[in-house]
Amino acid sequence: MSDTSIQTTGYEGEAQFGDYFALLKPRVMTLVVFTALVGLLAAPVPVHPFVGFCAILFIAVGGGASGALNMWWDADIDAVMTRTLRRPIPSGKVTGDEALAIGLVLSVFAVVFLGLATNWVAAGLLAFTIFFYVVVYTMWLKRWTPQNIVIGGAAGAFPPMIGWAAATGGISPESILMFCLTFMWTPPHFWALALFMRKDYDHAGVPMLTVTHGRRSTRNHILVYTILLAALTIVTAFTGVGGPVYLAVALVLNALFLKGAYDIWRRDENASEADNFKVERAFFKLSLLYLFAHFGAILIEAGLTRFGLGGWGLVGIGA
Structure with missing residues (x-):
């Protein structure tokens, strides 16, 4: 479990916008956005450009929320891994409580507004994706089994299904194939x-x-x-x-x-x-x-x- 009192790496200072943005794992978000966009555009139902833009925006926000919650929980192990020790929490730029609050608020925002902008099937899939990544993968599988990345990989595979559902209101064999x-x-x-x-x-x-x-x-x-x-x-x-x-x-x-x-x-x-x-x-x-x-x-x-x-x-x- 994340411990907000973990020892940081000595880069403490006032947080900048970039530090909060880094909580959202922007490089991972790039993959989420692209695959969701493909799912949206590959669907056989045309989507109004503005609705499509909103759908991708809220899917991206949901993906970022997952990243923030992941960093909150994993702050203790991030602090001892070379690849992650400069992340906002272990570096002392952002507190664990801040990351938790940002993650929760953005999760609710993304799910609700995706539902309002498109449909509640897509919103439900986004909510389940966030839950799966944070609870099933981050809190459970990651520290418990060597199959963590096999089962947990489902979280990163849902975005094209969400994009497809945003356009069609459902799930199809094609969207499952992309998953x-x-x-x-x-x-x-x-x-x-x-x-x-x-x-x-x-x-x-x-x-x-x-x-x-x-x-x-x-x-x-x-x-x-x-x-x-x-x-x-x-x-x-x-x-x-x-x-x-x-x-x-x-x-x-x-x-x-x-x-x-x-x-x-x-x-x-x-x-x-x-x-x-x-x-x-x-x-x-x-x-x-x-x-x-x-x-x-x-x-x-x-x-x-x-x-x-x-x-x-x-x-x-x-x-």
Whole structure:
């Protein structure tokens, strides 16, 4: 549990706007906004631009609220991890109570106004996403099981479903597929990070797979999940959100991603730490491009569909 009295790292000073904004995890919010936007625009129901803007804004605020609540609860472990010790709470810029208040207020604001702007199905999904990320993942799974990122990854996979629901008022196989794409992508993405940041998780006592089962097991898991993810993305090409453009992107990106996973898998445990770090970090960076490119391809297919060119009708296969 977060302890607002934890020792800070000595950067105390008056909080600036940027410190409060950092509570919202803006880099994570970028992914939330983009995938939600794709879900909104890929939906078969047109949305008024102003309604669409409001929907994405409130989804982003909800994602930021989750980040603030996560930082409030995890302030103790953030203070001992190199990657996170400069965050607003451990650095002394923002107090835990402030983060808690900001997170709660923004959560209620985002859910209520998303419901008013679009529909209550989308608002309900956003509320559940916040609950899942903060309570199920942050408060429970993260410190309890090495499967934390597998199950907890669902929280980051909901935004395209929320965007789709904001447009259609419901859930469909297509929105579930977009959820599954992010859900299956999350484990290899974060396990690669855990490989080259293992000491951080060791010091913090977080039971990541690298800590509980070792590097070899983590490498095996990355390869298996990458193979399953590749199969899922190829199948998605032949659904309502796919098409030739998406298939081309999927084939290229999966070839690169599978090679990256294989390079990690075949690493010699006796190799230098610097060599391993280079391979794992490269895979982690590629994973970011991988997800953005797949959702970008879905967005392109949706745009082509608006002009009657999307899907496999573009090449005369099906209708």
